[in-house]
Amino acid sequence: xxxxxxxxxxxxxxxxxxxxxxxxxxxxxxxxxxxxxxxxxxxxxxxxxxxxxxxxxxxxxxxxxxxxxxxxxxxxxxxxxxxxxxxxxxxxxxxxxxxxxxxxxxxxxxxx
Numbered sequence: 001x002x003x004x005x006x007x008x009x010x011x012x013x014x015x016x017x018x019x020x021x022x023x024x025x026x027x028x029x030x031x032x033x034x035x036x037x038x039x040x041x042x043x044x045x046x047x048x049x050x051x052x053x054x055x056x057x058x059x060x061x062x063x064x065x066x067x068x069x070x071x072x073x074x075x076x077x078x079x080x081x082x083x084x085x086x087x088x089x090x091x092x093x094x095x096x097x098x099x100x101x102x103x104x105x106x107x108x109x110x111x112x
Contacts, residue, residue, distance in 0.1 A: 045091045051111045053092070055084050059109040067099060074099060079112060 004015045007024035008031060015022050021030045045053045048062055058081045065074040074096060083104075084093040090103030 043087075045085050045106050047110045048107050049110055053083065053085060053106060053109075053111060057083055058112040059083055059092070059094075059104075060112045061104075061108060062110050063108050065104075065108060067102070070099060080104070080109070 004017065004022065006013050007015050007022075007027060007029055009029040010024060010027040012024050012026040014026060015024050017023075017033065018030075020034075021032055023030050047053055047059065053059065058079060061074055061076060061078040061080065064076055067074060078096060080092075080094045080096055082094070085091060086093050086103070088103070089105070091106040092104040092109065093101070094104060095101050
């Protein structure tokens, strides 16, 4: 079963397919299936300097980042290898030595 996209108008996850359109039952917004597929394919994640990031890239942290529940921040210059691009408020899933798995925002990294 394929996962249907969220409504671009209200972000509802209860969308359904009706012929050649997706429909949101909460706000009654309709949009074509073809446009939704192109939007997913066109998603590009860029670092703080505008360089395109892809799965498997290595990046460097450009700002001290406080980590909730940790006693120390992730320091500037920390290298992160083998990133994964994901959807959500944090664009990057990765594993940082000493901290474990976490999500990062692309605006706080640069491609190494």
